[in-house]
Amino acid sequence: MKQDNHSLSHKKFLKKYKINQVLIFVAQLFLLIFILAGWELLTKYEIIDAFIFSSPSRIIKTIGTLYNSGDLFYHIQTTLLEALIGFLLATFLGILFAVVLWWNNALKKITDPYLVVLNSLPKIALGPILIVWFGANTNAIIAMAVLIVIIITILNMLNAYLLTDNDKILLLKSMGASKWQILTKLILPGAMPKFVNTLKINVGLTWVGVIMGEYLVSRAGLGYLIIYGGQVFKLDLVMTSTVILCSLAGLMYGLVGLIEKKLVKHY
């Protein structure tokens, strides 16, 4: 309910709420500054070894070096592209499979044990197979990301579809709805909150898949930089890539958050 002429006590309540929000944000900001400053100072006064722990200033310097050599965006682009393709492909295919399994009950029952086993299998174990099948290239990395994301997408979305209120289905049937109409008018829009949830989970899992894939095969990308940095003991490079990875993952998550606001306004 919208109301413009608030009472005094309500104004106070609103003000208190706003102040609280600001305080939380400030605290979050301070925590970040505290960590960065602490890290910097500890390395500066050599309480911890900057060669092993790196430091904010060394990270910024490394970013500068990477930028000047033109490597920065090359590696970011490589990884980001893999992540985006993996994310979209896995989400799309996962939902497609979930819909097919919802549609065909027999198929659902037949495939059930296979999905359970695939879900509990650590996908990294399939790494060598993926390399042999797809080659030691980007395709294998995307395949790894898809493999990790798709199973949980299928299970999550199928579960959401099956939880649809049976009376709602009967209501549509009593109106003479076809199975396709039940799917498009009820099952899919009804599972929208779960869909957005799945997107959020998928963002995280996609990054796991992509970085793992890059550990295995790549010659470029942030995962490659991390592995390479570790092997030649350039911890600055490892930390820098990790920080960039954090920002990218955060950004993608934020994007999903925006989509959520649009899609699940009325649920």
Place this chain on the structure above:
Amino acid sequence: MAILKLQNVSLTYHSLLGETTALKNISFSVDEGEFIGIVGPSGCGKTTILSLISGLLKPSSGSILIDEEPVVKTSDKTGYMFQKDHLFEWRNIINNILLGLEIKKQKNGRIFAEELINKYGLTDFKKHYPSELSGGMRQRVALIRTLTLNPKILLLDEPFSALDYQTRLEVCDDVSNIIKQEKKTTILVTHDIAEAISLSDRILILSARPAVIKKIITVPFSKEKTLLKKREHKDFRVLFENIYQELKNEAR
């Protein structure tokens, strides 16, 4: 003139636990414009009767005729209203009401829908979402959604039982007024005896499973104008007691 006829309808369904006969030799007929209440012990198959009439289920034996035509699948002739309103939260009110037309791909029903919306005071809520409406208002929207397809027979499956007592009385009045104004033949399943008496012209009492019709009672004061008058009628208590005893015997 009977609009609906059930002749020796039986229904048996199968589960891993065995065979269950839900209904046995159910026969009755309903005249056009009549309001029929069905009461019975819980789990006796009241809802099953509505599912059969709507064509959602097929009887194991016997026949169901609407306008002398056998029911073989769901059709426009019946409109089903459930215990919960089942409005789709992601659609605004007007789009919820137009759901049936959308399913049937009927473009020309829109004018009739708008008429109903205006007539029953939903104009201002057209763009609202279900979560912004009260329970009583939501049930009214559900009724208008059902009426939009212009069914000959309304099937109400305990449509008030999910509401709190106060709202329940209000919505009961509301729905009964709208149904009367639209002159719909109605079959109401309920476990609330008072509700059945105050709404119905005749009441069917079912036995415990396998359900047979135990008794059909005509409500003598069903022509009274308002529900309140019916509830205050001197014979109300007697009738209530009668039905209550019948059901009590069944429960044992």
